[in-house]
Amino acid sequence: MHTTELNNQLNFSGGPGVLPESVLAATRQAIEAVPEVGLSLLGISHRSQWFAEVVAEAERNIRTLLGLSDDFAVLFLQGGATLQFSMVPMLLLRGSGKTAEYLRTGYWSSKSIPDAQNEGAVRVLWDGEAEGFRRLPAPAELQHSPDAAYLHYVSNETVEGVQFKTIPGLDSVTRVCDMSSDFLSRPFDPERFDLIYAHAQKNLGPAGVTVVLIRRALLERVPPGLPSMLDYRSHLQAHSIYNTPPVFAIYVVLLVSRWLLNDIGGLASMAAINQQKAAALYGAIDASGGFYEGWAAPADRSLMNVAFRLPTPEREAAFLRESAAAGFSGLAGHRSLGGIRASIYNAMTPQAVAMLCDFMREFARKA
CATH class of the missing domain: 3.40.640.10 (Type I PLP-dependent aspartate aminotransferase-like (Major domain))
Structure with a gap:
């Protein structure tokens, strides 16, 4: 995979967001x-x-x-x-x-x-x-x-x-x-x-x-x-x-x-993929023993935008630095809220979400 293609796939920006590779x-x-x-x-x-x-x-x-x-x-x-x-x-x-x-x-x-x-x-x-x-x-x-x-x-x-x-x-x-x-x-x-x-x-x-x-x-x-x-x-x-x-x-x-x-085959298929991605990412947050704290109440969690915090601002800054060095982009939370936000819109692949989950688990392990 070319570096540019990988960078596009790991773009978790809140918007403008990632586009499908075939569309690009x-x-x-x-x-x-x-x-x-x-x-x-x-x-x-x-x-x-x-x-x-x-x-x-x-x-x-x-x-x-x-x-x-x-x-x-x-x-x-x-x-x-x-x-x-x-x-x-x-x-x-x-x-x-x-x-x-x-x-x-x-x-x-x-x-x-x-x-x-x-x-x-x-x-x-x-x-x-x-x-x-x-x-x-x-x-x-x-x-x-x-x-x-x-x-x-x-x-x-x-x-x-x-x-x-x-x-x-x-x-x-x-x-x-x-x-x-x-x-x-x-x-x-x-x-x-x-x-x-x-x-x-x-x-x-x-x-x-x-x-x-x-x-x-x-x-x-x-x-x-x-x-x-x-x-x-x-x-x-x-x-x-x-x-x-x-x-x-x-x-x-x-x-x-x-x-x-x-x-994709229509919106029902798209929804199933989106639910899979969100479940994986929220699962990584919930399994972190409190290292990652989701912002939204579980019943109201978004399938599109996953906002979460780390224990301290210093660790959030380190998370953003290290994730950028690993090829991820767009993970900084909105200026009004701060923290971390991973936007997993339609074109974000399950593979890219899995890579982010792996990074999160490793970052928490080393902290």
């Missing part, structure tokens, strides 16, 4: 020349028929993976999840006279709330900060209002490593979910949602594109005065080519969707 190989070739076009991917017009077909196939593949009905539009937008923090309440809260409900379960859900408050009343239905965002709410702790404008939550908090295993909220209330870090990592029922968004740089591709699934019926109540760039209808009517889109990023999303369908 196809992307390298496309940068030189897309086979069916004969031109570099970086120089092909977004108005070309070829790119229109790229967008169409990427949409079809996402629909196939999710079993998504035509009640939903699939959009490829820019601005990351951060722009969706504003676009969602602009559509669903502005002028509604209602209150939006938000679950504050970690760093990223916390970031979504201020922009919603700019558009109307917001009720934080549950706040986990007092407990360090180590756990998620039980259903009995959530007193949902049937009159809420919508419920917003983050399915997987990348910083703290907590992930919902069930879907919160009332099915009678518009449900919005930021799935940025676990979209297409496991099967779920899209019909229980009304709007889902996910930036690409975890499981879908490189940074630069955000996938939005929006129930078409929501577009019948767009408030007046929205800037056209912030109106989902503009992008739907233009088939996600309203302005110059991130051609490179969308093409890689297409390659990843093909990989999920053809190489």
Whole structure:
């Protein structure tokens, strides 16, 4: 195995994250020349028929993976999840006279709330900060209002490593979910949602594109005065080519969707692989006799982001130095939390996780 290939496989970064080796190989070739076009991917017009077909196939593949009905539009937008923090309440809260409900379960859900408050009343239905965002709410702790404008939550908090295993909220209330870090990592029922968004740089591709699934019926109540760039209808009517889109990023999303369908065999198979990886890594933590301490409550542990601490900051620093020397990268915890974080997104192989577990056991043995 080439050193570069091994380095890519041992990239445990929280995002942008690791990509499948076959996708990287196809992307390298496309940068030189897309086979069916004969031109570099970086120089092909977004108005070309070829790119229109790229967008169409990427949409079809996402629909196939999710079993998504035509009640939903699939959009490829820019601005990351951060722009969706504003676009969602602009559509669903502005002028509604209602209150939006938000679950504050970690760093990223916390970031979504201020922009919603700019558009109307917001009720934080549950706040986990007092407990360090180590756990998620039980259903009995959530007193949902049937009159809420919508419920917003983050399915997987990348910083703290907590992930919902069930879907919160009332099915009678518009449900919005930021799935940025676990979209297409496991099967779920899209019909229980009304709007889902996910930036690409975890499981879908490189940074630069955000996938939005929006129930078409929501577009019948767009408030007046929205800037056209912030109106989902503009992008739907233009088939996600309203302005110059991130051609490179969308093409890689297409390659990843093909990989999920053809190489992995769908989301159920992907979920089984992800569960295997997470079980191995949490197993190494739990078997360490307290040397490694997982951040999240066991019942809420993420299959995507494994956050943990060592006994002292000095040992954490040594862990990061020695792991980097061994070829691992991206293991430093988020700046807001510190510690160690291993992100094991879809493209992270079980073999790479096993190598990390071996390193962890050896590091603890020598300490």
